[in-house]
Amino acid sequence: MNPPIDPRQGLPIYCLLKTVRRWPYAKTPRASQGVLKRFFDRDPFFSQPWDIHVAESSQSGNVCGIIVPLEQVKAFFDRTEAETAVPLSAADPDLILDLGHEPSNVKIRFIETSRSWNDYEKLLKSLPNQEHNTTSSTERVLKSTKLTKAEKKRRTQMQNRLNMLKSATELVGAGGDYAFFSIDIESWEKNHDIITEIGLTRYLPEPSNEAIARDTEISSEHIIIKEHRFYKNGDYVADASGNFEFGNTRYVPLANLKADIASFMSTPSTKERQFVLVGHDVNVDIEYLRKLGCNLEANNFAMVFDTVEMWKAMAGSSNGISLGRLCAQLDIAAWNLHNAGNDARYTMGAFIEMARRFRMDPEMQEVQT
Known part of the structure; x- marks a missing residue:
C-alpha cells in the first residue's frame, strides 16, 4: 500500500x-x-x-x-x-x-x-x-x-512529566517502602487568603498489592478550620463542606493545625517509610499551608507528585485538567467535589490509577510530544 x-x-x-x-x-x-x-x-x-x-x-x-x-x-x-x-x-x-x-x-x-x-x-x-x-x-x-527556545522548553517539560509518571509507578510498586500523602485545600471563594478546609489522605501500600489500593490501606481526614467555619462558599463554587464521604469532619483551631497534620503523617505505621507527597496542582496547596504556618517541605519528602502533570504525560498534552474531569477520564466515581477531604481522597485515587495504567501498558511509556 x-x-x-x-x-x-x-x-x-x-x-x-x-x-x-x-x-x-x-x-x-x-x-x-x-x-x-x-x-x-x-x-x-x-x-x-x-x-x-x-x-x-x-x-x-x-x-x-x-x-x-x-x-x-x-x-x-x-x-x-x-x-x-x-x-x-x-x-x-x-x-x-x-x-x-x-x-x-x-x-x-x-x-x-x-x-x-x-x-x-x-x-x-x-x-x-x-x-x-x-x-x-x-x-x-x-x-x-x-529548535527554538520555546520548543526546547516544551520538550523538556514533557520529558519531566514522563519521568514523574515513571517514578510514581516505581514508588507505588515498591510497596512498604513508602508512605503516600495527598492534600487538598479549600478557601473562601470571596477571599482566597481565608483557608476554610484541609483534606488529607494517607496511603500505605503493602509490598504485594501491585498498585491496586485496598480500602484498608487508605485513610482520609477532613478538617474545617474552627475560626473560619462560618465562611461558606456557594456563589461561585459548590459548598460541599458538610458532605465528607470518608469519615467524620473535625473542627481544628488554627493554633493546633500544624500539630494535627504532623500527627496524621507520623504514626507507628509510617515510621520506617519514606514520605511521598501527592496533590492536584500541588504547589498551590503547599503555598496555602505555608501561609498557615505549616511547612510541609520540612517532612523531607522523597518525592512530590502533581496529578495534573502526570495526566499531561499520559495524554500527551500540555493542557491542564480539573480534578473532576481527571476522575471521569480514569473512571473514578467522585462525589461532592470541593470538599477538601473528598478531593484529597480522589487525588490519591487518581495517582494510584495513573501509576497502574502506566505500568500495564508498555506503549504508554513512550512520551508523546
Missing part, C-alpha cells in the same frame, strides 16, 4: 502508532470512549493489519518512532465510525507525523505487516534498543533540526 503524499514536502504521510492508539482519549468526549474501547484496546487494535514502518535518523540510524501509513489509519477510522457513529476526525493535522523543517534527516523503513498483538510484540523485540531508550519519538526525528 503506497501512502498518500504530503504536498508540503513531497513525502508519504505517516502517523505515529502511539498517537493513533491514544486518539479516542485525546480527541473524543468521554461518553464516546467506552464505545471506542472495543476497537482501540490492545488486542482488537492489533488484530487489524498494520504496515509497520520505523522512522530512523539519517545520520545515526537510531530508531525514532514506530509509524504506520495514514491511508491505513483512515481506513481503520472509517470502519470504526461506520460501526459506532463516533467521528474520529482523520483530517486533524495532529494525527500526522511532522518531520520538521528538515525531512531529509529522517529515513522511513518498512519492517513488516503486523496482524496481532503477538506479531507486534515480536516486532518490538526485534528493533534496536534505541527504540526503547528514546526520550521522544519526535525529538529523535528532529534531532539535527535547530
Whole structure:
C-alpha cells in the first residue's frame, strides 16, 4: 500500500502508532470512549493489519518512532465510525507525523505487516534498543533540526512529566517502602487568603498489592478550620463542606493545625517509610499551608507528585485538567467535589490509577510530544 503524499514536502504521510492508539482519549468526549474501547484496546487494535514502518535518523540510524501509513489509519477510522457513529476526525493535522523543517534527516523503513498483538510484540523485540531508550519519538526525528527556545522548553517539560509518571509507578510498586500523602485545600471563594478546609489522605501500600489500593490501606481526614467555619462558599463554587464521604469532619483551631497534620503523617505505621507527597496542582496547596504556618517541605519528602502533570504525560498534552474531569477520564466515581477531604481522597485515587495504567501498558511509556 503506497501512502498518500504530503504536498508540503513531497513525502508519504505517516502517523505515529502511539498517537493513533491514544486518539479516542485525546480527541473524543468521554461518553464516546467506552464505545471506542472495543476497537482501540490492545488486542482488537492489533488484530487489524498494520504496515509497520520505523522512522530512523539519517545520520545515526537510531530508531525514532514506530509509524504506520495514514491511508491505513483512515481506513481503520472509517470502519470504526461506520460501526459506532463516533467521528474520529482523520483530517486533524495532529494525527500526522511532522518531520520538521528538515525531512531529509529522517529515513522511513518498512519492517513488516503486523496482524496481532503477538506479531507486534515480536516486532518490538526485534528493533534496536534505541527504540526503547528514546526520550521522544519526535525529538529523535528532529534531532539535527535547530529548535527554538520555546520548543526546547516544551520538550523538556514533557520529558519531566514522563519521568514523574515513571517514578510514581516505581514508588507505588515498591510497596512498604513508602508512605503516600495527598492534600487538598479549600478557601473562601470571596477571599482566597481565608483557608476554610484541609483534606488529607494517607496511603500505605503493602509490598504485594501491585498498585491496586485496598480500602484498608487508605485513610482520609477532613478538617474545617474552627475560626473560619462560618465562611461558606456557594456563589461561585459548590459548598460541599458538610458532605465528607470518608469519615467524620473535625473542627481544628488554627493554633493546633500544624500539630494535627504532623500527627496524621507520623504514626507507628509510617515510621520506617519514606514520605511521598501527592496533590492536584500541588504547589498551590503547599503555598496555602505555608501561609498557615505549616511547612510541609520540612517532612523531607522523597518525592512530590502533581496529578495534573502526570495526566499531561499520559495524554500527551500540555493542557491542564480539573480534578473532576481527571476522575471521569480514569473512571473514578467522585462525589461532592470541593470538599477538601473528598478531593484529597480522589487525588490519591487518581495517582494510584495513573501509576497502574502506566505500568500495564508498555506503549504508554513512550512520551508523546
